[in-house]
Amino acid sequence: MGDTGQFAEIIVDISARSVDRVFHYAVPADLKDRVKPGARVLVPFGARRLAGYVLGFGYPERNIRVREIAGVLDDEPVLTEDLLEIARWMADSYLCTTAEAFARIIAPRLGVKATRAVKLLKPAFPARKSQEVLNRLKHAPKQAAVLRQALLNQSLTRKELAAAAQTSPATVDALVKAGLLEAEILHASNYQEENRIVHSSGGVTPLNADQVKAAREISQALTEGKFGVFLLYGVTGSGKTEVYLDAIASALAAGRQAVAMVPEISLTPQMIGLFRARFGSLVAVLHSGLAGRERYEEWRRVKKNQAPVVLGTRSAVFAPLSAPGLFILDEEHEPSYKQDDHLRYHAREVAIKRAQLSGAAVVLGSATPSLESWFKAGCSGPYQLLKLPHRIDKKPLPQVTVVDIRQELKDGNRGIFSRRLVAAIYDRLQKGEQTILFLNRRGYANFIICRECGHVIKCDHCDISLTYHLDGTLRCHYCNYSARLPSVCPCCGSVYIRPFGAGTQKVEDEAARLFPAARILRMDSDSTARKGSHEKIINAFRQGEADILIGTQMIAKGLDLPMVTLVGVINADTTLFMPDFRASERTFQLLTQVAGRSGRGKLPGEVLVQTYSPDHYSIAAAARHDVEGFYRIELPLRKSLGYPPFSFLVRMLFTHADEAEISKGALLAKEILDKILAGHDNLIEALGPAPAPLGRIKGRFRWQIVIKGRRRSELRDIIRQCLDDLQKLRPSFKPAINIDINPQGMQ
Ligand SMILES: [Zn+2]
Ligand SMILES: [Zn+2]
16 A cells, blocks of 8 residues: 555445545555455445445545455456546536446446366467478378467467367377477366467458558657557458558567457457457457357456557557557448447547557557547647548449439339349349348438438428328427428428438348349348347358348448349448438448448449438438548538537437426426526527427437537536536426437437
């Protein structure tokens, strides 16, 4: 404990705003060595015993009775120094309690103890000697095969190694005896024998000139140990992953650790392969799809610095690294980097904060960067822009054609598939090539579209599509403007004006009817509810077991499927008219990502985009592969409407089971907010209250207030005050409140 103080400063694990502060506890002599910053302890609190997190040591301010720590929960601190700091920063930034932030950071339940010792074998000579050793084994091909596998995989068990080299364990034993392989003991709770063996011969792919330039900038920052954020903007198929791998190698060379994040669990198997091929057993995988024990084992390897390379989804940003040097977010524009339950943190923001604390580099990679990142990588910074403008091997980007489905209706085709798309699919079936059919459902809302002219009814004040409610009204979910459903299109007078939508199931049925001989697979959140089913569907498709893959946004990203030569977007309008100010941006990003799935192999790719709005700038720009052209139009539009990145938005979401309570509560909250705002300048605007686009989930009604302002810290202060004021009105004020700072969607 040293000279710093007598008492441990502890955050008690209780999620109430009123007790979200540091408490002091005395450290009994027998626990002295184990009570360390970052450790979890057991403390008396009122009449209860609760868990707590040790922040550090100090003296209580007033002369109060200090109680004693009752026990220590972990043999070693579970939190690193910088994560202690991150928790306090999260509490401040996202208006949650510090205990909630801690709970999020250590999300994998860390209660499991290691039970089994596993013996892993690795080469007993330095890598540079490998060719020499292999030459010596010229006359023992089986032993050479084992050694090659050992070099490729680093740490496998005796049995795994024999299986990988297709030989007997006796051959492996011979190499151990000869001193060419040595054992390393891993204490694992549940050692996973599957999915560890890398089959592709790994090693380093030579980088092209653009990749070298980007990699050099990042590695320079890593060598200097200075904080910096890089936006790696590379067209689909331009080889961003190779730049990531190179940057990770630089981080390791500098004696630091790296975290690489991908937006969806479904993308990890492909990445794991690439990462293990390059870094072998130095890679740990952390994501929520892992079972508790497996996750604990990986977490422990990271904590013990046995795995300095962490690959995972959003939550990997909290990896317990002692000296983080690099944080990578692949597809940084993806909304899934934002946690969407009660603690709505953004992995990009946390990564940047952690990097600031530890002098690390952040690499944000995307073919279609978020508007916010693009804006920050502009001429004035603060991000540095790195470009990969060409596909690897100069492969052309696929030909994108926009199909106007208003014309189909005029010509008497009322089906989901245009004649052009039907012909293109038929052509692929004949040639034995593969097709992906894409339909976005996320953010789906019942907007009203004219099927003859494509007109969508929007709010006059917010430029947001109005949502259709079953009582026949149309409503804006930002400002609560409402209107009756018109009987004819206000634009062209057509009677074909109605709610919009078709699901993946319907697309599958129609495809089966049109192409009875085709083998069809469907991938969406319904068909992939079971663990590992993503992988199964993708593998089956990659191995040519189906002709057509139908899916939602899950299939849009990152997958490399060389036999796909046609991508059909069933309807681009589903995202284009989401009730969200990011609708155009999301549409552009999705179309570009989807188009990037086509023509990645030797055959050229084609993309057909069906839409009612063929002239919309985000669709036209995606069809031209004109990323920068899109930003040139979208940025001034955002500016004129005062949306991010020119402002900050906060959503206050109110939920309650009783419809009367929810509207009453939301109105009361708005009143209080208006009172607070009266004391501020008029640059802050509070819109609503209005029902959320998803007005009711699991029996709870949902209303929202959207607050818009220039400075994030000012917005936060106002909301904090509003929350405190509302707290005083309980229990007569009933709704639960959820705060979303910089929301990525407003469903
Ligand atoms: Zn409005
Ligand atoms: Zn019309």
